Amino acid sequence: MNFSFLAPYMLFGLILAGIPVVIHLISVKKAKTLKFPETRFVRLAVKRTQKKLKLIQLLLLLLRVLAIILLVLAFSRVILNPPKTGAAKKEEPAAAAFLLDSSYSMGCSAGGKTAFEEAKNSCLAALKVFHEDDRVAFCSFSETVKDGTGLELDREKLGTKIRSSNLTGKKTSFLSALNFGYTVLKESRSANKQIVIFTDAAAHGLNMTSPSEIKDFDADVKVIVASAGAAGANCGITDVLPAASLPGKAGFNISVKDFSGKGASSAEVSLYSGGERKVFSKDDIPAGGVLSKNLFFGVPENVQLVGYAGLSGGDCLITDDRFYFASSVKRKVNVLLIDGDPKLSQFNSETFFLKTALSPEVSKDPGIVPSVAAPAGLLTLDLSVFKVIFLCNVEELSQAAERRIEVFLQEGGNIVFFPGDRVNISAYSAVSRNVFPAAISKFSGSENTINPITAQQDCGLFKRFDVFGLMKPKFFGNLDLIPAAGAKVLLAFRDGAPFLIEGGQRANVPGRTLVFSVPADRDLGDFPLKPVFLPFTKALVEYLAGNEGASSKSQIKCGEVFMREPRGGRVKSASVRGPGDSNLSAEVSDGKVFVKETEEPGIYKLSVVEAGGAQLSESFAVNVDAASGESALEKFGPLDLKALLKAGRVELIKCGPGLAVELELIVRGREISSLLFLAALFLLALEGAVAVRKL
Amino acid sequence: MPSIKPVDLTSLRGLELKARLIVDGFLAGMHTSPLKGASLDFAEHREYAPGDDLRKLDWKVLGRKDKLFIRQYREESTLTANILLDISGSMNYSSAGLVKKNEYAAAVAASLVYLTSLQQDRIGFLAFSDKIEEMLPPRASYGQASAVIKTIENLPPSGKTAVFRMLEAAGKLFKKRGLVILISDLYDSKGPEETMKYLRYLASKGNDLIIFQILDRSELGLELDEPFLFEGLEDKDVILANPELIRHEYRRVMEEFTGYFSKECLKSGIDYRLLDNTLPFSVPLRAFLARREKLLK
Secondary structure (H helix, E strand, O other): EEEEEEOOOHHHHHHHHHHHHHHHHHHHEEEEEEEEOOOOHHHHHHHHHHHHHHHHHHHHHHHHHHHHHHHHHHHEEEOOOOOHHHHOOOOOOOOEEEEOOOHHHHHOOEOEEOOOHHHHHHHEEEEEOOOOOEEEEEEEEEOEEEEOOOOOOHHHHHHHHHOOOOOOOOOOOOOHHHHHHHHHHHHHOOEEEEEEEEEEEEEEHHOOOOOHOOOOOOOOEEEEEEEOOOOOEEEEEEEEOOOOOEEEEEEEEEEEEEEEOOOOEEEEEEEEOOOHHHEEEEEEOOOOOOOEEEEEEEEEOOOOOEEEEEOOOOOOOOOOEEEEEEEEEEOEEEEEEEEEOOOOOOHHHOOOHHHEEEEOOOOOOOOOOEEOOOOOHHHHOHHHHEEEEEOOOOOOOOOOHHHHHHHHHHHEEEEEEOOOOOOOOHHHOOHHHHOOOEEEEEOOOEEEEHHHHOOOOOOOOHOOOOHHHHHHOEEEOOEEEEEEOEEEEEEEEOOOOEEEEEOOEOEEEEOOOEEEEEOOOOOOOOOOHHOOOEEEEEEEEHHHHHHHHHHHEEEEEEOOEEOOOOOOOOEEEEEEEEEEHHHHOOOEEEOOOEEEEOOOOOOEEEEEEOOOEEEEEEEEEEEEEEEEHHHHHOOHHHHHHHHHHOOOOOEEOOOOHHHHHHHHHHHEEOOHHHHHHHHHHHHHHHHHHHHHOOO | OOOHHHHHHHHHHOOHHHHHHHHHHHHOOOOOOOOOOOOOOEEEEOOOOOOOOOHHHHHHHHHOOOOOOEEEEEEOOOOOOEEEEEHHHHHOOOOOOOOHHHHHHHHHHHHHHHHHOOOOEEEEEEEOOEEEEEEEEEOOOHHHHHHHHHHHHOOOOOOOOOOHHHHHHHHOOOOOOEEEEEEEEOOOOHHHHHHHHHHHHHHOOEEEEEEEEEHHHHHHHHOOOOOOEEOOOOOOOOEOOOOOHHHHEEEHHHHHHHHHHHHOOOOOOOOOEEEOOOOHHHHHHHEEEEEEHHHHH
């Protein structure tokens, strides 16, 4: 039988045991002198009672000291361990579920070893705490549970599982892990069950867990959190977005955030591509703030650019210091501007402002090549060379033109309508809603402005410029549009009327259709004269030409599913090469390719062989979700976990050399704090009785 | 007149005044006058008053004048009373709110002197510590009583207690047998046995003894509530003790001490009275009168 303590620091309180002795000494020193007629009888009384007095004083002192010691031991949470002899072996076998946190914050390293390595070693050490007949289950977890086993006796198998566990780029969620633990322990009949979580105790992971979602909760199961790693300063890249391009250059906007509130000076932000650093910049990151940096470097056209943005600053978590991208360098985008109301003076033309904005005279952007044509061009021109067609104040669409537009959309082209005063409302009402995804009800002549708050945040268009610039233009009228079924209002006026509508996505039709409720010239407002017009129209073309949508994202977060739907036809086979040239599986279903194994951040290369033999290859980037809060490295305390598992018993211990001992105490020992409290109270009561009676 | 309590004395100035008040208060509370005794010498007639002894009625006067008269006699002999007052250092003590032992003892002694003078007895006085500090030989005059009271008033407590030594000296000094009143705390340095030995010696010389042992209430019960370093008033002996812890045993010791005198005095025909400084003065006065009456019979 031996003792150990769950809160050993409380043992410093044993110093308090000296208090009764000190009080006794002080009281003796501080005794007042009393002049008394005859001390002979006092002396005699003292002499006669001395033996009894000494006994009482000793008893009182002992009772007081013992009571204090018992109280201190109770606060130190004494664990009583049975002897490791035959008796212990006969006790009921225990059952445990080991949950190893493999979220990317476990890559945090305060000095040499990462929290994940420390947790893994502790997990292996903890395995030895359990007896041969104890059953142990294991899983690694981040957002989801991985490599989960049932309750096993085979330690070798469990050890192999633990050793082969890898760090992922995913976030922490204790929900899946706790559910695994409670469910697997439900199978066991043992009365001694525990869930042991080896984790960096990320508060983010706890916040993501709701108690109501925990299934098979059992209050008798002890939850032991073995905390690994120590939080330090951390900055990370939260996003890398393609920036406005310059001729022959690729531009990226890099967002760097300081998570620890300590900031960083002269942090180096670099762009790497093709294994070499292309450009870098040294900047200060404000404490707790965000640094937004645009970096450009020259690249040849028509290549898919893969690489990453890197941050060098020597913080404790390097995983979020790298953000991968796979972005196509802007190709030439041919834009057709159909002028439905041509004028002699080009300044009065419907398309003048659009053309100027898309290809300004000063600093011509070779990426966008606008061409102007009359409405007849819709029937005569080869539309397949254009990526976007703007229909500006076109009176009506003939059936032939409508058919050509439909084909154009099916081939991935995009249509934008800028209706004006020449528009024949009744003719447009007859046009298919697939081509013109709105109904024009009437002309409204009221004064209006755009409400930028209504901008659809998930739409890629509004991520490319400052939407609040849209507050400036004033409009003196507009066409009242009613969105067709499936269509959505991307932007609205202050009075709620739609300003911009996008038609619903159709299967096998990658092209988009957008309808403005105002013309592209100055007939109904000063929009073309405002500074926002230029970035807005360019962003509009880039948005449409980039064809960004859920189905075509080339940048996902770890754990998300990457999906591609090749346009060519049936998929014969698909393969994926992950970071470090690892071969991963790709699932093909319904003509779509799904890549589910995206746990590691990096560049993934998807190769698809179509039924016709055509081969497609595309790279996509997988990154950690630094903006999620996982990078904050904030740790939770035992009380937070207790609040979550209200009815359960929760212990928080530290990974490291002492873990096995502490774990053994919790698993095998019996906490006797309450007994000690009772004993201390009894002693204090006895002391009171003795002190009052003085025997 | 209401009887005077010991604590009331603190507000009065002059020991004689205190003695008068004590004695007058004491006498006023009695049903019969204690001051006139039986004698063979006729002195005068006095009209009967309720409470007078009917045996003293003059039947002849009643038959002749049909009026009730009492016959009064002149006392044939007077009593010699010697008061021995302890003024040692140990008498200079009182617990909070009480009269000091020496003040209480002085008041008792003065009251007895005054009462004795009223009875026209001869009064002698002797103040002592470990030696005789003051002595006035016995005389029967009011001036003597006044002188004794003044002497008592001007005696500060000091020195050690040696009762046995004073008793030995008194045995030699008192030529005429009489009443000896000892007022002391009896803290004799040689112990109670030595004191008792000399008390018996004094009694053997034909003296009638009354012992008033004066002790403070806390001396008897050790009613103190915190540990003290007890320092003797006479010998500067020091001892640390917690009254709460030794109280029980201390009381037993004190009971043994006072009980010894009580038992031994009873055996020797000595009147022993233990007085704590809260008891009313009527107690010693009554004891004195009872003893005196017994003596005169």
